[in-house]
Amino acid sequence: MNKIWRPSVSYKIWSEFSPPVGQEHWHCDMKRGFARARKREPQVAALLDRDNTPQRIGLLAQKGVYEFHQDPLMLNRKDAVEKVADILQLSQEPSEVQERVILILENYHQQPILVDEKIVKLSRGDEGIPEPIVIEQGNYIFNLYAAIDCIFIEPDGTLHILDFKTGQSDFDRRQGFVYLLAASYLYPKQKAVASFYNLETGKSSDRIFATAETLKSFQIELVLIAKRHQTDLKRYRNNPDEFSLIFPANPGFRCSYCPFTSICKFFVSEVAA
Template sequence: MDFASYYLWSQFEPALGWEDTHCQMQRGWRSTLGAKPLESISSPLAATIWQKVGKLAQQGVSEFHRDPLLLKHPRGSERVADRLYLYYELAAVRDRVLPILRQYQAQPWLLEQEILLLNRGDEPLPPPIEIRVGDYSFELFAAFDCVVREVVPMAESTTAQRDRIHIIDFKTGLADFDRRQADVYLLAGSYLYPDCEIVASFYNLETLTSSELITATPARLAQIAQKLAQIAQLHQQQLQEYRRDPDCFDRLFPPHPGTHCRACSFNYRCGYAMGC
């Protein structure tokens, strides 16, 4: 079945402000080399520092909650760092992740939450969700970092309460939040928790900052599903055309060469990157 994900959406259309560095040919390389719906293909070099920091920070939070006694241990952060083999990483990675672990041990904000899901970030892809838009169906892949159940008041003037599902995506570094990622999570959450109110937010483990709560009306969810359906269809059409005629690769996935090619995972095989 055709598929879609936030990652695929971001490959089709860049986030605001990243238009100059976006290359459709990179998407073509990833697609034709068999990238998974939620994963990028690494270059022969090691993963970038920011990727490693994000993954290790998320794994560290997960380790604290798998063994909550580490939160009370005087050297709990160092114990978690040992479990992550952090001291074998580059100093540029280690020196950023260890303060994140110490900050979280000092302020374990998830400790009082009812955690329904806490992903380590290195686990297998979750089962896809079948989304139907009219007569067309596609599979939606959405890997949540964290899902908690919250109890919130029905209104300020009453004591009545209601349950709410809160999907949280972890971030590190200074990257801006992409609203489209929350949109995809809200659509997936509406299928996984159909009887619940769903909200989403981003939380930066490094800067300890959180986005506003993001919601979507049923009409907005329908628009998101329609957009993802268009992307899933176009993606499969392009792949099928490429398989029929591999010589049309450059036309299907036009290049956008520039200095950003130096950091591309595929510059070792892309002829357009040679002079950049």
């Protein structure tokens, strides 16, 4: 049975479309073009299928937290870090990945923030694309995708959506609001909050709350993002030669961190000081 096609949106698409405040000068819309408009091209698909170092570290960190909580006695073991590292097959990873993930595992073993929480959901990180949440805004219907890392229940019954981070990037509150919007559909009768926790630095964000009015505003914003994104995709399908006009490049310092450098004609390896 064929699934019904609907426009889709997620925090990831939103961040690809519109960067966090303060990062506009680093944003390159051509990355969205490669990832969304040209994702089925063999060269692009191969690059998308390959995790870069930050992505690999983030995935293994998430898996590590998941494994710590699969055995109730694991966190009490002195060799817990070694056991989880073995489950993750860290010895097969590049040295930078091994070193940083081991540090993450050690940090979590020393400060297991979920140890006494009533966990409702804890993602392993490699489950794939989640089931979409179908949202109707006026006469516009779209799929919202929200890959939530962890949900636990606070003592007063509040759902706490926790998103794990690694690296040095700042927390983007928009992601928290997208998760709260998703929770309002998945758990409509329960109050919810969201927060971020960096597994590498131990830094936590403030708790994010949202009123029904705030969530409605974010829902409307997501509709606008979905519409503009679909317009760009349609323009590209009709005019593939105008790829760089529809998805303009912003070459510079961030090129060094882009997965599409090998196929991007705008790539610059160095930026003059």
